Amino acid sequence: MNSALATPGLARRMACWLYEGMLMFGVVFIAGYLFGALSQTRNAMDNRHALQAFLFVIFGIYFVWLWSRGQTLAMKTWHIGVVDRAGQPLTQWRALLRYLLCWLWFLPALAAMAPFQLSGPESAAVFVGWVAVWAMLSQFHPQRQFWHDALAGTRLVSTPVNKE
Numbered sequence: 001m002n003s004a005l006a007t008p009g010l011a012r013r014m015a016c017w018l019y020e021g022m023l024m025f026g027v028v029f030i031a032g033y034l035f036g037a038l039s040q041t042r043n044a045m046d047n048r049h050a051l052q053a054f055l056f057v058i059f060g061i062y063f064v065w066l067w068s069r070g071q072t073l074a075m076k077t078w079h080i081g082v083v084d085r086a087g088q089p090l091t092q093w094r095a096l097l098r099y100l101l102c103w104l105w106f107l108p109a110l111a112a113m114a115p116f117q118l119s120g121p122e123s124a125a126v127f128v129g130w131v132a133v134w135a136m137l138s139q140f141h142p143q144r145q146f147w148h149d150a151l152a153g154t155r156l157v158s159t160p161v162n163k164e
Helices: 010-039 048-067 073-077 092-105 107-113 120-140 147-152
Strands: 080-084 154-158
Touching (some): 010 048, 010 073, 010 080, 010 120, 048 092, 080 092, 092 107, 092 147, 107 120, 120 147
Antiparallel strands (some): 080 154
C-alpha cells in the first residue's frame, strides 16, 4: 500500500476524535453566545430547537471548511489528514457529505435513547457503547477506515511530521 495513504491506527484516530470534541466546546461557546445575543434568549430552554439547528449549521461550516483544506486543528495535532479515495483534497461537496455521514457517530444512539426516559449514567452508557461499536466496526473495513468515510468516498491518512 502507498505509504502516503497509510491509515492511522484506531487509538490515534480516537484520540483525535476526543480532542476534536474538546475543541468543539469553544465553537459551541462562541456560537451559543452569538445565538443568545442575536435572539435575545434569556432562558436556556427557550429557542432550544433553533439553537440546535444553528449549531448543526455552524458545525457544518467548521468541518466542511477545514476538511476541504485537509484537516482540522485536532487532526493537525495528531498528524491525520482527510482525502478522497484517490488521495486528493476533498471538494466542499464531498466534505459536506462526510459531515452529514459523520452524524452516524451520534444518531443511532440518540434514536435508541429517544423512546426511553434514561438517566444521565444510562444515556452515557448507551452513547459510549455506540461510539465504541462504531469505532470497532472500522476494523472490518479493508483499509481500516470508519464506515462513514467509506460511504462518503473519503479516507483518513497519516500526515508527515514536520521536524523544523
